[in-house]
Structure formats: structure tokens, C-alpha cells
Amino acid sequence: MFASKFGIRTFIAFVHDFTAVIAAWWFAYLFCFNFKIPSFYLAPLLEILPWVVPIQAGTFLWFGLYRGLWRYASLPDLKRIFLSVILGTLIVSLVLLVLGFLDGVPRSVIFLAxxxxxxxMGGTRLMYRAWKERRLYSLENYEGKLVLILGTGSTAVSLVKDLARSRDWHVVGMLxxxxxxxxxxLHGIRVLGVIDDLPHWVQKLNVxxxxxxxxxASRRIHRHALEMCSNIGIRAMTVPSYVDLISGKTTISQIRDIELDDLLGRAPVVLDNEGLHGLLTxxxxxxxGAGGSIGSELCRQIVAFxxxxxxxxxxxxxxxxSIQEEFQSNFPEINMxxxxxxxxxxxxxxxxxxxxxxxxxxxxxxxxxxPLMENDNAxxxxxxxxxxxxxxARTAIxxxxxxxxLISTDKAVNPISIMGASKRLxxxxxxxxxxxxxxxxxNDQNGKTYKTCFVMVRFGNVLGSAGSVIPKFRxxxxxxxxxxxTHPKMTRYFMSIPEAAQLVLQAGLMGGDKGGGEIFVLDMGDPVRIVDLAGDLIRLSGLGEEDIRIVYSGLRPGEKLHEELLAANESTLPTHHAKLRIAQASQIDEQWLTELITWFDQHPVLSDAEVxxxxxxxxxxxxYKEMDA
Incomplete structure (x- = not known):
């Protein structure tokens, strides 16, 4: 029964508690009689112990005292010990009363035992935990990596607790x-100083x-911390994102390298989950386009509903x-x-x-x-x-x-590229x-009423999408x-792929509230300079700009220095979601559409210049802006 390691530990713990019951009653008698037990009290003690010990041991088993490990003894364990001892004492007193033994037991012993x-029981467990953690994680015997933690909030405190059980890390301080x-x-770890003191403490503690x-924290704080780490040549890591933590996908102790998404510093998206269940479930x-960056992420978000x-x-x-291999493995319960x-x-x-x-x-x-669509593919x-x-869309109707x-783009606003103009069309x-x-x-000739609601979602670049600048930089x-x-002043709006997909779902749910045909504009935050993005990637790679040079190649065909989210004749209306606004674009009538389709039918193919x-x-x-040679 006790062949396994866990079984042996359980047996030892049970024997310890069994012995503790005997010792508690013995010492209770000793304290009661000033360490000189009279002989006429000693015989009754030996008579009642065969009743006391199994009753008390039974309450230990009833309250599950042997399901955990002493190394992780905590307040819930002490609570179970307290309840089992109190219940055991009550049962023992009742049994001794029924058997007629209670008159021979001093009343002080009933309370002292x-x-x-x-x-x-509680003291030995806590002493064992303290000894075990000190032995495993003290600096004298520790072979793990020394680490400083930036932050003292609830996430940082939880991380300290988790890393205390790890052989791979030893937290030496917080900033x-x-x-x-x-x-x-905080949990025994000292807050040494402010974040700007990082270089000093890294050198002093050899971290x-x-x-x-x-x-x-904001994007500015993350970038500043990353720059300090890069300048002093140490590795910067972070905890999972807030979204992953609250969703249960990861735990705080699953630390990872910093990614560009972390440097965006964007607040998590709040979704109308009840409404989305009505739309999707x-x-x-x-x-x-389910194999693309946005299409595949939409699929990942949708399966949750x-x-x-x-x-x-x-x-x-x-x-x-590729997407089939991923989804059939990760979501076998979904019909696909x-x-x-x-x-x-x-x-x-x-x-x-x-x-x-x-x-x-x-x-x-x-x-x-x-650029690819601009020349030879217009x-x-x-x-x-x-x-x-x-x-x-016509088939959908x-x-x-x-x-x-419809997934649109900020390049559809005042477009100078073929791609941007095509998305505006x-x-x-x-x-x-x-x-x-x-x-x-x-109604059509059969008397059928159409009901399709159209929603357009316009947003900027997503980090790491296929064809974006990030894979190229890497x-x-x-x-x-x-x-x-391309240019030192070039800026772009960026958001993460999961955030973009979540907001597309939210916009899809909200579309139709104003009759359909709305163009939703996502809150893209502040524009980011591409040269800053390049610098961040260099630092995330553990290098400096003296190791990897940045050179300027000039604007490519169809590129703007700065993208826009609204045209000059457009304004926006707020919605009940903080990250979504509705563009008040000019209305398009059916006659225009008829003429456009006729134009396409009349021109099987056109050259770039004709387009x-x-x-x-x-x-x-x-x-159209002609590029400089």
C-alpha cells in the first residue's frame, strides 16, 4: 500500500499524528500535575488512550489531512487540523462519558490536550516547510538563476510566491x-529601490x-525597462499578458521573453460575451482567408463561443x-x-x-x-x-x-495605393x-425578403501578420x-492580432444597430514610428544598434509616410464600446454598384496604367503619386 513515494510520506505523516495524540495527552497530564503524575491518575490514562487515539485518528482521515504535502502547508491545512482536533475532542469526551471514564480525567486535561x-501537529508542519524551503532555496545551496522583479503589484507578489517553489529561479529583490x-x-523579498536603480542593483547583486x-503598465515603462536591460547586457523577461492570465490560458509563473505586443501597452479588450454567444453559438x-493571420485568429477566437x-x-x-493540422488537434470537439x-x-x-x-x-x-499589388498586379x-x-456578398444575400x-484597412482612407483603393471599393x-x-x-420576383446586415471594420497594421514588416525585420x-x-519619419498604427480579431467580432455583433452598412473604425492608439519598432526588435534580440545597423531605403510604390483612419469628409460617432467608433462615410446607391459591375464585365483585364x-x-x-527614382 505504501510502496510508492507518496504512500510512504502519507504513512509517515499518519504515524507522526498518531504519536502526537499520545504525546499531547501525556504532556497534558504532566503539565496538570507539575510533571509528577499520581499513580491513581496514571492507570486511567493508560485505559483511555486506546479510545482517544483511534477516535482522533479517524477525524484526521475524515478531514483529509493526508492529501497534501507538508512542504506546502498553509492556512487551509491549519484550519483542517483545528477542525479535526476540535471534533475529535468532542467525540472523545462523549465516548469517555458514556463509558464512565470521564470522572477519572482532570477537567484541565480535556482543555489542555x-x-x-x-x-x-501544526507546528511541526510549518517547521518542516520552513526548513525545506530554506534548504532548497537558500543562496548557499542554490544553483538557479538570480533574478530581479520589476513591480510590486498583485502580479509581482504572486510571481514571487510561485518562483519560491522553483529550482530554476531565485528572486533577490524587487524594484x-x-x-x-x-x-x-513582500513574502520575504525586499523592495530595494525604484526602477531606474536597475543598473545599480544588477551590478551589486550579480543578477x-x-x-x-x-x-x-504602459508601453513607455516597458520600453524604458527593456532599454535599460539592453544597455547593461542582461536578459529581460515578462509574465503572460493580462488577457491570458484572466482567461486561464497561462499562469503567472510561465514567464517568457518580451514580445513586441508587450511594448504596445494596450488595454485588454472587453467583449460582450453574452451578445457574442447569441451571434455565434x-x-x-x-x-x-481562414489560413491568413487575421482569418486564422478569428477562427481561434470564435471556437471559444x-x-x-x-x-x-x-x-x-x-x-x-496548416490551419487544419492546428485546429483538428486543438479543438477536436468543434465541427469544422x-x-x-x-x-x-x-x-x-x-x-x-x-x-x-x-x-x-x-x-x-x-x-x-x-508594393506587390502596385506593379504588374493592379x-x-x-x-x-x-x-x-x-x-x-451577393451569394450571402x-x-x-x-x-x-468585411475586414477593411486604414489604407482605404484617401488611398494612394491600388490595394488601398481596392479595399475602399x-x-x-x-x-x-x-x-x-x-x-x-x-423583394425579388419570388417575393423573398432579403435580411443580410453588412458590417465593415477598418483598422491598421497587426504585429507579426503575414507580409508585415515584423517578419522581415526578424x-x-x-x-x-x-x-x-523606408523613411525615418514613417509611422503606422499597430495592434496585436488577437486584439484585432476580438474587436472584429465585437464590431460584427454591434453592426446593424443603426440599420446596417456601418464602417467601424478601431481605436488604434497612437501611431508608432517604424524606426522605433526596428530598434525595439534589435533590443529584444539581445543586441544593440551598434550590432545591427538601420538604413533607409526610401518609400516604396503606394506607400504613405502616415496612414489615416478617416477621410477628410468623414467623421465618427461613438459607440458603447470604448475601442469602436462608426465612420460617417458618404452613402453609396444601387445605381453606382450597377455601373461598377458593368465596368468590370466590360474589362476582362486592364494594365496597371489603365487601372x-x-x-x-x-x-x-x-x-496616384509617382515614386522618385
């Missing part, structure tokens, strides 16, 4: 800018690692295979269909809609790479991003899709189709540099 038993906490001790335990959801079926539509075979298809292929779309009857469509499929960008959106959510197509659905409760750092930045010449007819705010 349980007190001594509590002291013996925080709160003057009230300087010099205090090789720093953990930033401030998940809600039990329904068939179709995601186009238990859809009836997830249909992942993708043109790229390898991307679809992985389908190859082109959003311009109406016959294929009709086949899929007839088979699955999706209730909600998230349209993330698009050609997005600005017509393909229009054909895919505009006509593909029209064909998909015909099959009574409830919500159609896609927005306008959805606006016109909303008019088609809504105006005069339009490759350049891996090759030893240099990093190429640029024709685009202002359809997107008046589009302007």
Missing part, C-alpha cells in the same frame, strides 16, 4: 516606483535576469492544410470543414452555401501587400478584392446570411448592397543586418 495537539513600498518586504511583472460560421460548425475557406492549399475555394468562383460559393448554410460570414480574404488586386467581395463582416460595394437589401423592403536581424526602413487612370472615377479620393 487539544491545545497541545494543535501545537504539535518599484511607489515610494510607500520602498524598503518593505543575470530581470522579470517585468507589470502586465498593465450553435451557428454555422464561414471565414474566408462553441459554433455549430466552422467553415474555413482558403485558396492557398498549404495555408489551409476545411474547404478550398476562390471567392470569385460563384459556382463554388453556391455549392458551399447550399451545403453549409452559414449564418455569419467573416470576409478576411484579400490581396493585401501594397487588376488582380481589383478583381480579387472588389469583385470577389461582390460575388461573395441570396442564402439569407444574417451578418456579413470593397467597402463601397458592401454599402451599396446594404442599400439594395434595405431600400423599400425590396529575418534581417538573423542575417546580421542591416535593417531596412490608375480609371480608379478616380470610382474612388474620387484616390490619387
Amino acid at each position: 487539544p491545545m497541545l495537539l494543535l501545537l504539535l 518599484d516606483d511607489d515610494p510607500r513600498k520602498l524598503g518593505t518586504r 543575470g535576469h530581470v522579470i517585468i511583472a507589470m502586465p498593465s 450553435g451557428k454555422t460560421i464561414l471565414i474566408t 462553441k459554433p455549430g460548425r466552422l467553415v474555413l475557406l482558403e485558396l492557398n492549399e498549404f495555408a489551409l492544410y 470543414s476545411f474547404v478550398i475555394g476562390n471567392i470569385k468562383d460563384r459556382a463554388r460559393l453556391v455549392q458551399l452555401f447550399e451545403q453549409f448554410h452559414p449564418a455569419v460570414v467573416f470576409h478576411a480574404a484579400a490581396y493585401k501587400h501594397v 487588376w488582380q488586386a481589383l478583381s480579387n478584392n472588389v469583385m470577389g467581395t461582390y460575388i461573395l 441570396d442564402f439569407d446570411v444574417e451578418k456579413f463582416v 470593397a467597402e463601397m460595394v458592401c454599402q451599396a448592397l446594404q442599400q439594395y437589401v434595405s431600400s423599400a423592403k425590396k 529575418e534581417q536581424i538573423a542575417r546580421g543586418g542591416p535593417i531596412t526602413v 490608375r487612370c480609371e480608379l478616380p472615377t470610382w474612388v474620387p479620393e484616390y490619387s
Whole structure:
């Protein structure tokens, strides 16, 4: 029974408590009679112990005193000991009374014995824990990595407690800018000074690692801490994000390297989970471009709401295979269909809609790479991003899709690129189709009423997405540099991929409150200089700008120095969600859409120059800027 290690420990603990009962009663008699027990009291003591010990041992088992380890003894364990001793004492007193033994027991012993038993059982457990932790984690015998923790909030305190049980780390101090906490001790760890004192304490204590335990701190604080660590040549790490902590995906002790997402310093997204369950739970959801960065993250977010079926539509075979491998492994309980298809292929779309009857469509499929679409691929960008959106949206209307959510971009605002203009046209197509659905409760010849609600979501860059600047910078750092930045003043809006996907879901839920056809603009925060982003990546790689040079290559075709979230003739209306506003864009009528589709039908293909010449007819705010040689 006690062959296993855990069984042996349980047996030893049980024998200890068994012995403690005998010792408590024996010492109670000794204290009662000043260490000279009269012989006429000694015989009754020996008679009652065979009753006392098994009764008290039974209460120990009843309260589960042997399910934990002494090394982790804590207040809940002491509470269980207290309750078991009190209950055991009451039962013992009752049994002794019934058997007639109680008259021979001094009343002081009845009160003193349980007190001594509590002291013996609780005291030995706490002493063992203190000895074990001191032996394992003292500096004299410690071989783990010395670490300083930045922050003294609840996250930092929890981290100190978790790392106290780790053989890999030893916390030697904490730093925080709160003057009230300087010099205090938190779980035995002293708050040594302010964060700016980091270089001093690293040198004095010979620390090789720093953990930033401030998940809600601003981007400025994270960047400042990272720069200090980079300057003194030590490794900076952090705790999981606030979102991951509250969702239960990770624990505080799962420290990791700092990522660019941490330097954004953005507050976590608050979702209307009840509303999203109504939108997604039990329904068939179709995601186009499901193998891409945003499409795949949308799928990851949606599975949490238990859809009836997830249909992942993708043109790229390898991307679809990769996402299939991930999702079938991680979410086996979700019904999923992985389908190859082109959003311009109406016959294929009709086949899929007839088979699955999706209730909600998230349209993330698009050609997005600005310079690539600018030269030699302009017509393909229009054909895919505009006509593909029209064909998909028109099919969604015909099959009574409830919500159609278009993923747009800030490059659609006052576009100077083909890609940006194509996404603005896609927005306008959805606006016109909303008019088609809504105006005069339009019916077709069969008397069918259309009900699809269109929602457009416009946001900036996402960190680490396919084709973005971040993977390129990482490759350049891996090759030893240099990093190429187009212009020292270039800025972009950034958010993390999970945040973008969450806000797309929230916008999809809110769309239709004002009749449909809304363009939601995400709160992107402050624009970030690309050269600062490059510097952050260099420091995150453990290098300095003297190791990896930054060179300027000049603006590429279709690129702006600064992106915009609203056109000059647009304003926004607030919503009940702090990170979402509605752009008041000009309305698009059905006649415009008819003329646009006719234009596409009349031109099977156009050259880049012809596309640029024709685009202002359809997107008046589009302007083409010739790049300097």
C-alpha cells in the first residue's frame, strides 16, 4: 500500500499524528500535575488512550489531512487540523462519558490536550516547510538563476510566491516606483529601490535576469525597462499578458521573453460575451482567408463561443492544410470543414452555401501587400478584392446570411495605393448592397425578403501578420543586418492580432444597430514610428544598434509616410464600446454598384496604367503619386 513515494510520506505523516495524540495527552497530564503524575491518575490514562487515539485518528482521515504535502502547508491545512482536533475532542469526551471514564480525567486535561495537539501537529508542519524551503532555496545551496522583479503589484507578489517553489529561479529583490513600498518586504523579498536603480542593483547583486511583472503598465515603462536591460547586457523577461492570465490560458509563473505586443501597452479588450454567444453559438460560421493571420485568429477566437460548425475557406492549399493540422488537434470537439475555394468562383460559393448554410460570414480574404499589388498586379488586386467581395456578398444575400463582416484597412482612407483603393471599393460595394437589401423592403420576383446586415471594420497594421514588416525585420536581424526602413519619419498604427480579431467580432455583433452598412473604425492608439519598432526588435534580440545597423531605403510604390483612419469628409460617432467608433462615410446607391459591375464585365483585364487612370472615377479620393527614382 505504501510502496510508492507518496504512500510512504502519507504513512509517515499518519504515524507522526498518531504519536502526537499520545504525546499531547501525556504532556497534558504532566503539565496538570507539575510533571509528577499520581499513580491513581496514571492507570486511567493508560485505559483511555486506546479510545482517544483511534477516535482522533479517524477525524484526521475524515478531514483529509493526508492529501497534501507538508512542504506546502498553509492556512487551509491549519484550519483542517483545528477542525479535526476540535471534533475529535468532542467525540472523545462523549465516548469517555458514556463509558464512565470521564470522572477519572482532570477537567484541565480535556482543555489542555487539544491545545497541545494543535501545537504539535501544526507546528511541526510549518517547521518542516520552513526548513525545506530554506534548504532548497537558500543562496548557499542554490544553483538557479538570480533574478530581479520589476513591480510590486498583485502580479509581482504572486510571481514571487510561485518562483519560491522553483529550482530554476531565485528572486533577490524587487524594484518599484511607489515610494510607500520602498524598503518593505513582500513574502520575504525586499523592495530595494525604484526602477531606474536597475543598473545599480544588477551590478551589486550579480543578477543575470530581470522579470517585468507589470502586465498593465504602459508601453513607455516597458520600453524604458527593456532599454535599460539592453544597455547593461542582461536578459529581460515578462509574465503572460493580462488577457491570458484572466482567461486561464497561462499562469503567472510561465514567464517568457518580451514580445513586441508587450511594448504596445494596450488595454485588454472587453467583449460582450453574452451578445457574442447569441451571434455565434450553435451557428454555422464561414471565414474566408481562414489560413491568413487575421482569418486564422478569428477562427481561434470564435471556437471559444462553441459554433455549430466552422467553415474555413482558403485558396492557398498549404495555408489551409496548416490551419487544419492546428485546429483538428486543438479543438477536436468543434465541427469544422476545411474547404478550398476562390471567392470569385460563384459556382463554388453556391455549392458551399447550399451545403453549409452559414449564418455569419467573416470576409478576411484579400490581396493585401501594397508594393506587390502596385506593379504588374493592379487588376488582380481589383478583381480579387472588389469583385470577389461582390460575388461573395451577393451569394450571402441570396442564402439569407444574417451578418456579413468585411475586414477593411486604414489604407482605404484617401488611398494612394491600388490595394488601398481596392479595399475602399470593397467597402463601397458592401454599402451599396446594404442599400439594395434595405431600400423599400425590396423583394425579388419570388417575393423573398432579403435580411443580410453588412458590417465593415477598418483598422491598421497587426504585429507579426503575414507580409508585415515584423517578419522581415526578424529575418534581417538573423542575417546580421542591416535593417531596412523606408523613411525615418514613417509611422503606422499597430495592434496585436488577437486584439484585432476580438474587436472584429465585437464590431460584427454591434453592426446593424443603426440599420446596417456601418464602417467601424478601431481605436488604434497612437501611431508608432517604424524606426522605433526596428530598434525595439534589435533590443529584444539581445543586441544593440551598434550590432545591427538601420538604413533607409526610401518609400516604396503606394506607400504613405502616415496612414489615416478617416477621410477628410468623414467623421465618427461613438459607440458603447470604448475601442469602436462608426465612420460617417458618404452613402453609396444601387445605381453606382450597377455601373461598377458593368465596368468590370466590360474589362476582362486592364494594365496597371489603365487601372490608375480609371480608379478616380470610382474612388474620387484616390490619387496616384509617382515614386522618385
